[in-house]
Amino acid sequence: MRLDDATAITKRCFHGNPASCSHPCPFFFDIRTFLERVKTGKWSLAYKLLRNAVVFPGIVCELCGAPCMSECQRAALGDEALAVRELEAACIRFARDRRPESFRIPEKDESAAVIGAGLAGLSCALNLAQKKYRVTVFDKGKGPGGSLVSHPLYETFREEILLECSASKITWAYGSEVSSPLDPRLACFDAVYLATGRGTDGFGLLDTWNPATLALGVPGEREPGAGSSGGASAANPKRTGFFAGGELCGMDKMQSIACGIRASKGIETWLQTRSAETLPEAEPKPELFRMDHTGKPKSARLAMRDPEAGYSKEEAQAEAARCMGCDCRNCLDACEMLNSFNKRPQKIAVEAFMDTKANPPFSSCSLTRETYSCNLCGYCKTVCPADIDMGALFHLARTGRAETGKYPAAFHDFWLRDFAWHSAGNAYLAPPKGKAAGETAAGGYIFFPGCKLGSRDPAYVTRSVKRLSEDFGAGVMLDCCGAPAYWAGETECFRSHTEKIRRVHAEMGAPVFVFACAYCMRIFKEFLPEIEMLSLYELLPGAASAVSPAAGPAPAVSSAPSLAPAPAVSPAPGPAPVYAVFDPCTARDFPRMQTAVRTLAIQTGAAVRELPDKNRCCGFGGHMRAANPDLYDKIVDHRTAADSAPYLVYCANCADAFERQGKDCLHILDLLYARAEGAPGRARGEAGNLSLQGRRENAERTKRDLMIFFEGKEDVRETKPWDDLRLLIQDELLREMDSKLIMMDDIKEAVYTAETTGEKFCFRGGGEGNLDEKDEKDEEIEIVQCCLIKPLVIYWVQYRTPPGSESPFEILDVYSHRMHFSKEE
């Protein structure tokens, strides 16, 4: 991972950048922050910001043409722009102390001559003098101001100049005309800034002026700007750097001040390095973005009670409050995760890179929790005016961290183990080489239900397969799409998995894949693009003909026949049940899938309604639950509260997440298949109460049923020595295990190992702990505790053997930790 890889993703983010009003400003002044300070009556802070940006606030607020107004986004609502100039004037009046600051820094030996005491020369001279360089200003006139001398407000401007220069040490040489770079008075200076004003000849060197560095060439040196980058020469023995700017170079007065400020930076670099560098201001400004202000209230410009006196404090604050603070926070406001950490996207990009270079304990990572808390759902991209997908950045961060091994692998351990289990052995099923599952001809359909559908209910898969098999001769492949490896950032693991699928697909004769899960489709679309695909719901009766081609991209198989007769199920009698359709986040890219689900639901007699905010992640995405369980709960709670109606979902993960939180929820296949048997859909929480172990058993049953369906026999099941161990576990503890992501298989292994090796701890007799609360007969029962050490997580099990119980082991408690311990002291 390179820094550019990360920053390229957020490059166009303008959160925190100056707003559009700053773009036409010669000073690129942060007007938004200035107005925020005015709004809250922080006059001195507002003044400081203004002074630091424009050097001579009193002059600027009189002479500036306020080009900022042309980019004020109030115009989008038909309002007048903010009265920025009048607010600057008010700020100058109300600032408590306008005396310039003097910094306690040592005086420097380097010197600069500024020729011309106009605005360009003065702003440059003042900025250099504030940094304690020795500065001499030459001017042929009798005082400061240059072309301002003839202005009617010259006296006011002069006072402003004297005030701003009062804290800096500048040598003034008035009545001194300097007309040549070889003037002996310049010989002692390290740098010269030429700001002699409009109509002067710039020592005849203007054709060598470089606007990016503001540097001039000098006689005897050919290249433009070479005077500031070349070596010493007879004409320039001291290697004096020559720079120019202001009205001499065709600028107006405001540009001249801004140029003087830039020149002071360029000259400072020259004084320190003897090199004229391209100034940052010469680089293109960040892209200008306008916000969507639809729905925001209009607000007319506040009129002054006394126009002669200008805004009063209260008036100024009220006028400043009209500023809409045009700063994009769309992703930060829309996404719970980004909001909870509240970091600038561009900062996140830099930190994502820096974390891959961290070397704990000597240097820390700063983005770990954020990186592994993202659902990778892409919602941020849909609300971003610059189409930035922060999920792509967090995924990049995950791959970068996985490559370096610097990440808490326990965050994804549960799902990677689950992924491995689903991708091989008792849950994996792929058609034999040379033929598709069943007797499907090459080029037909293969149903790829994903790993979660059968885990929720084997009937989802077996009924779908039966229908697809009968009507299309379709086969089936039971496997995981690889999302857990992708979400963990385990690039090599993910790559080898997709390669396996690619190989199997080719061996099957390149059939069209039929998906029930939108995330599987998203993975295939991006990483296995050669595989044609469509969703199960588009193939089910009635949906294929109902999905308009205009509703989305062309189907993978344009001649996909409808499974007549439709509908498969009869509408239930009575009033139509109403469901709010919860589209999974990844269905965002599959509008035909979305349409098909609605069509199928309506055909069962159900009424569907839309959520105000579609395609949000249910919380499952990115497997962030282990890294940030509190945020996970917050996200699921938010999604479940979006509509009081029961949800109709078509992603098994969404269904699991919602039911676990107690939300009434139906999978579209519940409607289609359960209803066919006259049941009013799945009972509330029926699947949600499934334990993790129950889901695995369902996955195994799915494979077993399909083997019988296709082959007429069961597969040889892989077994483990502890499979037949009978455990007694209370429901409450089962739920606790699920919430802690602890598998029954690990508990069995722990108990089996403890009982066969004797490596366990025992606690016998009463009078200690909660044994007091047990029956007298329990007092003689031995409580046993054992642990199972896995590479990333250590599981502890407390159990006992109740007399007379059918189950030899009653599990009393289960917990885990990630930290490992050593037997060595």
Next chain:
Amino acid sequence: MSGSAAIPGTSPTGWICAKCGVLLVQRNTVFSYLGMTFSHMVMRCPICGSVFIPKELAEGKMAEVEQMMEDK
């Protein structure tokens, strides 16, 4: 980090190592996580050195330290 006697397994006494048949005692133990190591007193078998981690330690202080280390 040892806890109250309200929950089995949290008492510093009472648990025995089934293999060695002796009571567990508080002993220094080296813990490691994410490349960092540190030591702490926990209950162990004085003979074979088997380590016993009670629930309140695992889900209390240890979880806190794990989170702290993960955030580094």
